[in-house]
Amino acid sequence: MTNDVDVAVVGAGIAGLTAARELSRAGLEVRVYEASERVAGRMASVRAGGSTIDTGAEQLSPRGYQATWELLGELGFRADDVPPIGHPIAIRRNGQVHNGFGSLRGLLTGAGMSVRARRDALRLRVPVDAERPERSSLGLTTVAELARRHHPEVRDYLLQPAASFCLWDVERSCAAVLLGMQRAVGDAANWRTYRDGMDAPCRRMAEQLDVVLGHPVREVVADRDRARLRTDAGEVTARQVLLCVPAPIAAELHANPPREEAEFLAASTFTSALKAAFPLQEPVQLPGRPYLLVTPRAEEDVLAGLVLDHVKHPGRVPAGRGLVTALPNHERTRELLGAPDAEVISQLAGAVRRYLPGVETGGAVVHRHPNALPEATPAALAALPRFRARPTGPVDYAGDWTTPRPYSEGAVRAAALAASRALSRLGSPLPV
Known part of the structure; x- marks a missing residue:
């Protein structure tokens, strides 16, 4: 040809x-x-068992996505095509779920950190241009190098969990890019998702x-x-x-x-990503009804987080059912990326039940992205x-x-x- x-x-x-x-x-x-x-x-989504499952990207923000929103307008998307999620992101600490991770309100009210750590975290609000992060005062500083300048809780319950959102190794990735991204997209409490899949x-x-x-x-x-x-x-x-x-x-x-x-x-x-989506017989909830639970490396050695898809958007699953997506951390992703689906499901199902005791985790679907994020x-x-x-x-x-x-x-x-x-x-x- x-x-x-x-x-x-x-x-x-x-x-x-x-x-x-x-x-x-x-x-x-x-x-x-x-x-x-x-x-x-x-950004692919798959349809299985009446559910819509995002295999990669999960959400977008009304801030920091100017070109995306302009494109959506040209494509004829309406407001109800990209509805607000309307539920917070939570972080797990000492067996408790703390809402407000990724939001200024959460930083002020705790989100799992002590008062001293919260005061120290405010020092992270350094000027970073998302277009030219290398020009910031942070230069080529890695997330781990930045964390060592701050209270240990800032490292364990803010910087490391935020980096795990990108499945980053904190020793390898630049803090300026992470902080520039967070500054551009704003408060995670305002995030949206596509009604019919990413x-x-x-x-x-x-x-x-x-x-x-x-x-x-x-x-x-x-x-x-x-x-x-x-x-x-x-x-x-x-x-x-x-x-x-x-x-x-x-x-x-x-x-x-x-x-x-x-x-x-x-x-x-690039980092790799691995997900397992578990269909549930009924919609489960976590305290405070977050749609995403971040699980810090300091407390959890398998997962980076759990997405409650039926909370993120109820229309993604059949009525009366639930769907939970488990995301392993970058270390466990490297170990499991080439493993059989059965082994992936077994390890992640055990981790899911630690946070959602008693749920049935049969019929899971595994998704892999060898090149997931820069x-x-x-x-x-x-x-x-x-x-x-x-x-x-x-x-x-x-x-x-x-x-x-x-x-x-x-x-x-x-x-x-x-x-x-x-x-x-x-x-x-x-x-x-």
């Missing part, structure tokens, strides 16, 4: 589909190649685009004025290729990246300015890892930038 196109987009996650949509609207011939059999990537915007965009599913790209080679894609069905040539996949995959695919790109690709490592390491942050300054060539990139925003807003912003760079290079569609 040698179908020439203006732009070939590799990856049908929110970055790839957003970039493809922008370039298609500009009149270019765009085709999206997706290795899996469904769109949305790390994949809703991707599904809506894919309906309007030329998307080829189950079609992996094996290699991308940049020529002087175009690029070649090698697929199982043959070679495709394009005036522009956009690699809208996690950095480790982009590094494997791109055969001849320029030096400044290769350096950043190598530095942009780690935001000091090496990646140091290489980012040179990557930003790269010239536009026939192969370019989009994804949350190309910005210091390791969440879907970063992917949408990166897609808009990649589309703009492609248009500045191509200028106009191919002549018919």
Whole structure:
């Protein structure tokens, strides 16, 4: 197959589909190649047993997601398509559930920390620009290095649990990115979710685009004025290729990246994610009715957290039923990522019952993302300015890892930038 196109987009996650949509609207011939059999990537949702299960991303904020909300408006999403969750995030400490984690109110009222620790935590409110976190006073300081400057409770019940939300190793990831993200998105008490699953915007965009599913790209080679894609069905040539996949995959695919790109690709490592969704015969609750329970490493050696999906959005499950998703911490994720589903379910079911005694945990569904979230390491942050300054060539990139925003807003912003760079290079569609 040698179908020439203006732009070939590799990856049908929110970055790839957003970039493809922008370039298609500009009149270019765009085709999206997706290795899996469904769109949305790390925002994918699956439907099983009458439930909608988010395999990756869980929520979004009314703050810090400006590009995302603009995109949703253009796609025709209404307010009730992205309803507020309306329930808090809680943290577990000494056998007690404390609401208010991730919110200023929770910080002021305790959320599991002593008065002395809360006072010390206020020192974390340093100015950090989410767009340029490396320019903050924190520089390339890791989360662990920052934690060592503060009260132990700040480390154990604030910084480490917040980092575990990204499945980060606190010794490897930059504090400026974490604090910049928290400052941008604001109070977790205001978060929202998509009524029909986190994949809703991707599904809506894919309906309007030329998307080829189950079609992996094996290699991308940049020529002087175009690029070649090698697929199982043959070679495709394009005036522009956009690699809208996690950095480790982009590094494997791109055969001849320029030096400044290769350096950043190598530095942009990712964490892995593993989830097990347990259908319940009835909807259970935790004290205070949180939808998410954060389980700090100081108290729990298996889980990073529990999501009560039927609390997050009751319409996600059949009436009178429940759904709980267990997320192991990054250490246990590494151990279990390649294990059989039965072993994953057994270990996580035991952890779930510690917090929800007596629940039946049969029929669980396991989801894996080997490349789930950018780690935001000091090496990646140091290489980012040179990557930003790269010239536009026939192969370019989009994804949350190309910005210091390791969440879907970063992917949408990166897609808009990649589309703009492609248009500045191509200028106009191919002549018919």
